[in-house]
Every structure is written in C-alpha cells, then in structure tokens.
Amino acid sequence: MGIKETALAGTLESSDIQITLSEGSGINIDLDSSVEALYGDQIKKVITDTLNKYGITDAKVKAVDKGALDCVVKARTMAVAQRALGTTEEPNWEVL
Amino acid sequence: MEVREINIAIPRYRRKWQSFMEINGITEFSSNEVDKIEKTFMWDEDGDRAATGSIAGNVIKYVAVCSKYKEGGALFNKVVSYLLQQAAQMGRFHLFIFTKPKYVQSFEYVGFKKLAVSENGAILETGVPGITEYIEKLPHFEGKNGSIVMNANPFTLGHRRLVEVASSKNDHVYVFVVKNDVSLFTYEERIELVKKGVQDLKNVTVVSGDDYIISPATFPAYFLKSDQEIGTYQARLDAILFKDQIADPLDITTRYLGKEPYSKTTDSYNHELLDILPPEVNVEIIDRKTADDKIISATKVRQAILDNDQALLHEFLPETTMEFVKNNYPDLKKKLIEKGSK
Known part of the structure; x- marks a missing residue:
C-alpha cells in the first residue's frame, strides 16, 4: 500500500528524529545521521518494520536523525505514518 | 523557552522583531522582502527575546538566534524544527533557505541540502520533492x-x-x-x-x-x-x-x-x-x-x-x-x- 499525502513528524533537537513521508515506490529511506555508520541499518530497520505494520510498502522516507533511541524512531514513524494515511484519530493499537 | 506567533503588521511587534534582528546583524527590511512573510515566530526566555524565524511561501526567512544561545546550536535546531512543522501544517514540505555562506553548515546539520554557494550567498533546500526528484523526472x-x-x-x-x-x-x-x-x-x-x-x-x-x-x-x-x-x-x-x-x-x-x-x-x-x-x-x-x-x-x-x-x-x-x-x-x-x- 502507498500513502495518501506527504507528512512530517518529529523535530531536529538532540535525541529526536525528524521523518518526512511522501509518495514513492518501494520503501526508500534517505537517512541523514551523525551515527549512520554505527546505527544506520538499525534505524532503517525500525522505520521499515514500523511502516510495514501499517501496511505501507511504497513510500519515500526522509529521516534526519539527531541520536534518537529505537523507541523514539518507532514513535515518530508511527506518528508520520498515521498522518500520511490520514488516520491520526484512529490509532493502530496493534503496532504498539 | 516559549514560542508564539507574532503579527508583524502591528507596529509594536514589528519594532520588537526588527530591533532584535538588527542586534543580530540583519538590517535590510525593504517591503519586497518583508511583505511576503506569512508567519513570524518569536522565542522568549524569561521575557527576553531569544530567537525568531519566518515563513514566506516555500522560503524560510529572517532566522536569528541571540548570540547568548548560540552555543551548541540547540536553540537553532529547535527554531528550524518548529518552522518546518509549521510549514508542514500549511501543506508545504519542500522549503528553501537563502543565507550567508558561513551558515551553510548549520543548515546542513539539520538536514538541508546545499544547492549553490557563492562568495556572498547560498541556497539550500529540504524536504520533498527536491532537486533529485526534479532531475529524475526529466x-x-x-x-x-x-x-x-x-x-x-x-x-x-x-x-x-x-x-x-x-x-x-x-x-x-x-x-x-x-x-x-x-x-x-x-x-x-x-x-x-x-x-x-x-x-x-x-x-x-x-x-x-x-x-x-x-x-x-x-x-x-x-x-x-x-x-x-x-x-x-x-x-x-x-x-x-x-x-x-x-x-x-x-x-x-x-x-x-x-x-x-x-x-x-x-x-x-x-x-x-x-x-x-x-x-x-x-x-x-x-x-x-x-x-x-x-x-x-x-x-x-x-x-x-x-x-x-x-x-x-x-x-x-x-x-x-x-x-x-x-x-x-x-x-x-x-x-x-x-x-x-x-
């Protein structure tokens, strides 16, 4: 499934991550992180897994990471996914 | 630190905003620059002005952070994040910044991509669709x-x-x-x-x-x-x-x-x-x-x-x-x- 509209979640402050989701084919992640060499794959995995739980298989992801922990990455991905799908009023409890 | 939107069409706010900017080295306020501004935000700390930034179309403008808070760049990151969020709420996900060459790195640090830099100015962009998508489409x-x-x-x-x-x-x-x-x-x-x-x-x-x-x-x-x-x-x-x-x-x-x-x-x-x-x-x-x-x-x-x-x-x-x-x-x-x- 693709997404309906472009959305953004998160901030650029320390320990956070800002994620923008827009139309694309396949999950394509453009990650900008100072710890990319160490944790880049892990961050991408958390984003991809979380998107898949929402059934999103086609999206362009832009992520600017400022040292976010996995739980933060997951929370921000959930927020951006729900915004992009227009379902912010109906949280998907199963993803949690 | 508190942030609020200010209306610079009101002279009292306009003066506060402009004098803060002047202290921080921005002195040009011609109407063709200022009139395009749609939203202006001001950050205060205990009643003191700490930072400001504005949105004009798909351009982020007039960003200034008081030198007292410059160290570490935390406030700068907060300001840019906030402006990007506000722009997103206005349905704008592709934004430009025009700035002095010495600030290129600061904006790159918060995810902006450098498009062009000359001796006295620079253009950067962030978000989608960007230049890569534009070129791919052609x-x-x-x-x-x-x-x-x-x-x-x-x-x-x-x-x-x-x-x-x-x-x-x-x-x-x-x-x-x-x-x-x-x-x-x-x-x-x-x-x-x-x-x-x-x-x-x-x-x-x-x-x-x-x-x-x-x-x-x-x-x-x-x-x-x-x-x-x-x-x-x-x-x-x-x-x-x-x-x-x-x-x-x-x-x-x-x-x-x-x-x-x-x-x-x-x-x-x-x-x-x-x-x-x-x-x-x-x-x-x-x-x-x-x-x-x-x-x-x-x-x-x-x-x-x-x-x-x-x-x-x-x-x-x-x-x-x-x-x-x-x-x-x-x-x-x-x-x-x-x-x-x-």
Missing part, C-alpha cells in the same frame, strides 16, 4: 545536449529563432520555462505556447524550470548589505545552481542566450553566466531576430497588445501565440492596464 538524452532558459512572456518569433539555432547545433535541446508567476501570461499559458511553438522540432523538449530556475523576484537578499551586491549575488547563485544541479546531471554542454540590447539587468545577468558556466557549460550568445529592422522582444509585444498594434503582433508572433492573443485579447489588455505594463 527525460535524459545521450549525445550533445543544449539548453535555453526562457520566461517567454509570451513566446515570440525571437524565442523561436533561438530554439531553432540550438536545435540545429545539438542532438537534443532542453527548453526550461521559468515557473515563477509574475508575468502577464500565466505559467500554464507560457509553457503551453512554447510547446505549441516548437512542436515541429523533434529534438526539443520543453520542461518546467520548477523552483530551480529562479526568477530574481523571489530571491531573498535581506542578509546582504548593499544593493550593488544583490544584483550579481542573485545572478551568480542562479548560474551556479544551473551549472552544478541541472546541467551536470543532464549532460548539458551548451546554454544559448539571446543578445540583450535593451535591458541592463538581463545584460549583467548574461555577463555572470559567461563568467560562471564555462568551461563545463559553453555559453553561446545569439543575435536577436529582427523583423523589418526592428528587434523582436516580448516587451514590445506586450506594449503592442496594449496599443492594439495588430501589424506588429503579426510581425513578431508565431501563428500559435497569435491565435492565443486573439482569443484572449480583452482579458490580456485588461490585465495589462491593471498591472501597468509588465
């Missing part, structure tokens, strides 16, 4: 590629001649039409007339210049000190952007320009292109086409519409543009009178 061609940038307000036989010359000398030609709408003819009308006017030339592709072929009208320059710097700053950045972000990935080796006998602005713009584009991109200046010893120019065409000078229109315009002008004559004339002759 057709790519092998062989010798030429290019022309035009506003085509409207498309004349002079433009046609320029395209013909480029078409005959190259395997392929890109015609970039300026998207910015500050002209008599709307962007949709202009690009449509260009497409119709060159449709018989099989090696010519007409594309939108999008946000990347920038009309000087949208170029913020408030962080520069003198007017003199502004003109060349805009032209230089535009030229660098074209060379690095557009000509390079599309393998464009030549840019064709029309010789400019009338407008000093265009002439100095051409001058900057000559200075920056070669040797990677050759610049060829083509003499303007004349009709009965009169040099064809779109400015004269607009004047002729105003004066209802049919003879001149027939001399200067291809059939396709002529037909459009005929069909929309009352509207065009009305727009010209309202706007003054643009």
